[in-house]
Amino acid sequence: MSQLIWNGLFVGSFYALIALGYSMVYGIIKLLNFAHGDIYMLGAFFSFVVLGGMSGLLGIGSIPVLLLVMLIAMLFTGFMGVFIERVAYRPLRGSPRLSVLITAVGVSFTLEYAVRQIFGPNPEVFPIRLSGTPITILGARITLPQVVLMIVAALLMFGLQRYIMHTREGRAMRAIALDQTASLLMGVNVNKVISRTFFIGSALAGAAGVMAAAYYGSIDFLMGFVIGLKAFTAAVIGGIGNIYGAMLGGLVLGLLESFGTHLFGGEWRDVFAFGFLILFLTFRPTGILGERVTERV
């Protein structure tokens, strides 16, 4: 039982980490960024390349090297996010939302198959592997990397929440989400704020990509697809656009999957998870923490 919970929470925190970026981007331009999972994939591949180039450095211990590489990868994916927004999404501002969504699918294809052309379709094995000796707490096997990854996810979440809810820039982000023209009239440089949001969201995804690569050890050009869908699901369950919600949604999804496999077997896992979700949303149509928007007439 406690193992089940722990497994669920751990997998869930990965979902959450990606869902955070998802939710941020959604929060500001109401875009379901289907390419977000691919940014995660880019983070993994980029760090793979950097590590290949710095193999000499590996001597100084894998954790510091990994942190360094992660920072570089975050910068890279951050700028990739900004770049993608600039060329693919910005021209579509003010167009129907679904147009942007489809563009995101196009971006997703492009990123996936560009990486496939460069690295080939086979998975690559990541040069650094995090594996700690497990300790048993309350009957659950827990490793140090797991704990570290979860703490990182939690810290990022609190940081982001503060940033969005309590700073001027965060307020501007939320304002843009509601009314871009009115934000302009308040003196908000809409482009800049949106770029910054993409930077943060994509950097987070990149970080998650590096962590996943180091933890699981193999990366491939389609690795972002499924996790992107999961993150989207998590963001929605949590109440899309809400940072705590994204986190909570990720954890809930992780738990659902863990228990689903346990109760019904791996083949019915997703049926269980989605079935539960559908049921849940029919009773709480705006997700766990999503605010009920009362639109006045």
Add this chain to the structure above:
Amino acid sequence: MTTDSTRLHAPAPFIDRAPQPSGILAPNTFMKTLGAVCFVTALVLPFISATPYLISILTSAFIYIVLAMGLNVVVGYAGLLDLGYIAFMAVGAYTSGILTTRFGFSMLETIPFVVVACIIAGVIIGGPTLRLRTDYLAIVTLGFGEIVRITANNLTVTGGPTGIHGIPTWSFFGWSFADGVTIGGLYFNSKILFYYFVLVVGVGGAVVAAARLGKGKMGRAWKSIRDDEDVSEAMGINGYRTKLMAYVIGAIWGGFAGTLMGAHLTAISPNSFLFLYSALVLMAVVLGGMASTPGVIIGALFVSLAPEFLREFSEWRFLLFGLLLVVTMVFRPKGIWPENAVLPFLKKRQVPAHEPVGATGPVAEPEEAS
């Protein structure tokens, strides 16, 4: 409802209006003519070139048009984001697949079952969830799509992951496409007959019917919900019922496309109903132009044919497809042929510049409501 109070009745219009343009360059006539020309071209095409490859990809493309027209009702007209639309295709394909291969039905006989199954599926998913708004609806439909696929993957009636194979082609009252037919010395094989069948019944029927649905009372109701659900209620439109209607009609179109696809491929498996395909159909609708019939047709042709035409580029083709998609959307944000597109060379109505006169007209004589 009591009827003893007066209802307001419409006054007759009293302002002269500029006449609608006429002739071949009038927008309506032009579009109808264009549609007819395209249709006839497709009809005679096999007489010009009938390579199995061309026939096969065109048949798939036509089936995609049926699918996209169905999704267009849901997404384009009613504005409901459906990320699991392919599930309805699965329901149709499996229903007729199972009935033909296991119970010896002919394709034609499965149609009523397909329709019923799709209505049930549409109501099951739509019933409890249609009060959700956009992205919550999106996730629920996505989940529904996955549930259908995984269930098909795990059950034995559906053939598990292998799916169903050996699905027969269409037959009518004892005569089957598989027999082929010779007309005026020309032999038409089963694939070509199926091509015509899909073209005439599938594309012809589905496109015309769905396009008409977009114009009448239902179409206005859907679009009003898409624009502003609250106000739509204030027009006397029951939002829930209207949305469910869109869903069910979309489901029927999807199921019909599934039946056609089953007969075309002769084999179906859960792998043909991955989320990716829901995304592709959605892409067809959005890329072409939501709620625009010519747009959706173009979009469906694009999505189904582009990967084929890009085959020459072999491994690069999905990269190119992705780039092409982005570029198209960036330059045509509302789709290739948007809903309210006006072709520049068509005649426009000559509307005289008006001075706001502002005098209000006479109201009709009040009548007692009957």
Add this chain to the structure above:
Amino acid sequence: MTLLQVEDLAISFGGIKAVDGLSFSVSQGEIVSVIGPNGAGKTSAFNCISGFYRPNQGKIHFDGESIIRRKPSYITRAGMARTFQNVRLFKDMDVLENVKTGMHSRLRQNVLDIMLHTPRYHRSEAACTQDARGWLDFVGFRADDELLVTQLPYGEQRRVEIARALATQPKLLLLDEPGAGLNHSEKNELMELIRKVRDAGIGIVLIEHDMGLVMQVSERIVVLNHGREIADGTPEEIKNDPVVIAAYLGEEETV
């Protein structure tokens, strides 16, 4: 005869009592204005009556039938139409289609008619277009009716909204600040319009801050403050009611 009868209506949001025990009635062919300070609860009362809000308490009878807890679409079909304080037209539709949408529940065409283009379909569409044009002419709309509504200036949008409400063929019409954003002469036209509708035997409830318009057009005025009725009477009575003057009109602003 009485069309609308509201008794002891109340609704609150969180701690705020937006409407607090409101009662009033409207008869056929009568124009009743509802006035009161900003935030007095006028729009909220409209929202309760037209089914958009669920009141916490009270009775609403429309044309002899209790409509409490009914959906807005039902209430509209029963013969009540309304406009919105912030103009809310269907932005992706042209003017004519906007008005036609109002006729939704009166059109006799089913899905098969539409798909097969039966004679019944053609007949009802033609009648629908005819009527929609009639309404547009009636409200004084003079621009091109095939424009998208977003291309219209504010005042024309207001007209379209009224035409759309009329197209539901109401017995009772609720107008929420129809005069906002209109200049003096346009308000005069509006006044004429309201009277004409009234003359056709329709009941009208009007929320409005322009006292000139209210005083000239209303038969009766209900004054709200803090969700409660503070006065109910003829324009003459209201104009001189010290409570109303203090709460709403201000000293010299009586027109």
Add this chain to the structure above:
Amino acid sequence: DGGGSDEGPIKLGMLAPFSGSEAAFGDYMKNGAQLAIDEINDDGGVDGRDLELVVEDDACDATASVAAAQKLVTAGVLASVGGYCSGATLPTIPVFSDADIPMVIPAANSNAIVGQGAFMINGTGAQQAEAGIKFATKLGVTKVAAVNDQTDYSKDLADTFIADAEEAGGFEVVLDGAVNPDDKDFSANVKAIIDAEPEFVYWTGYYQAGGLLVRQLREAGYEGTVLVGDGTVDAQFAEIAGDGFTDDVFGTFTKTPDMLEGADDWIAAYKDVSGGEAPGPYSIQSYDAVRVVAEGMKDAGSTDGKAVNEAIAAIDGLELSSGPLKFTEDRTLSGGGFVIVEVGPEGDFVLHDDLQD
């Protein structure tokens, strides 16, 4: 319209995945087939005509594969030597058979394909399951878990294994598990496996997930034997699982030249064709498929589909990597040729037990 001509090179068509999640396998198959064609052409071709390979991407998707098959028919191929994913291969069978084009399928091996007229030179699920059962019985284990990845091939193999194990006795199947192949974290599945306390796990999916699963199993403390199906027998498996995680891991596989004498020459020749890439799963089977077709055409003395089909069915003793070829009534391999392999010191799979006793 379709139909090959009697002039010019003989076109052989190959459908394989080059995009989508199975994209990795396309190149392995293409290069294997190309190698065989180069060799045959260097030897003077078939009846003086050169062979030519026409490759199309089926993306492992039914719609795409039918279109691609029609494209091959239109291009005038005289035989098909492709087919990786059963799901995508199945709907192409009527396409080719309507055009009288013989099919020799190098990889796809779901039982659904059996008996539809196509030749399968990969062992079938039933044959592979039999090898797995033999091996488990030989080890004397009592509790076995079968784990599949929910794809047709994998589930088919696992189901056959479980059903046949019931009759063959010897051990009890304590778990019929399934993972989602696109995941990276299998902790929930791992827990289910460990809870069932098996001594032997048969994994029937592919190497990408297989490598991760085996590693996570070991990390979670599973100490029993692991047997993997042919989808996981790939040098990358050991890399993904990581050093030290592949002890006591075996695989069921058809014999390949790299396990036999003279493997190095073949691999070197392959690398010439592929531009340096090492052969992967189904390189050798694709190589063999071309040779089978060429043999059939030579025997038939024509490229007519019906004649070639009959000639291939009659082939007896052509030396393939899996052993001398002889088709059954159903056009499957008479000797499945499955052996047990293990992870060698280099990380690639080497022969462990040919199950001949």
Add this chain to the structure above:
Amino acid sequence: MRLTLDSVDLFYHRVHALRELSLVVEDGEIVSLLGNNGAGKTSTLSLISGLVKARSGEVTWGEHDLTRMRPWDMVGAGLIHVPEGRRIFSTMSVHENLLLGGYLVDDAQLVRDRTEHAYELMPRLAERRNQQGGTLSGGEQQMLAVGRALVSGPKLLLLDEPSMGLAPLVVKQVMEVIEAINAEGTTVLLVEQNARAALKIAHRAYVLESGRVTMEGPASELAQDPKVIEAYLGV
């Protein structure tokens, strides 16, 4: 600083919304813009604040060339536009809406003071401090829109129908607020349908018809003009 529009032409696709429009607002003035629906009042304000671009003509404000300046730089320089239809941030609280007005003000204390000032001017907003902006009544939203603009500390304030939807008493208050901030040195360009109220506080006024200026002059004079009386004031 003086605001000048020199012969601007504005098109929405084929609609010619402003035709060779020229007008001037001197530093410290209240200038009112009157006109029928569709005359182009909103378009004029949108043009000044950079929401739409003119096809030809010049818009300058002091040394700033407004046709080339970006909206946020204008706000930074003190040009604030209170748009038609209020455009409140609907799910943000009243207080946050006000704070957004001070987005470009770096001095947090100053923002706090101005917010308090807005609350003083419009006590109803103080009562509703934590309510979502979108759930306010129409008039309350209008106050919030004006309040939000004040927090930014405007030098040139463009107001599009600020009295729309306000109760008579509040209209008076708002007009007083406008006069007060004008007295503190803010230039105001006021679009109003309530011509009576607008002409009362304006120094000068322009009348727009079909995108053209057809009348201009001191407000008091225009208020006497029979044509203006008939069309905009009533008898």
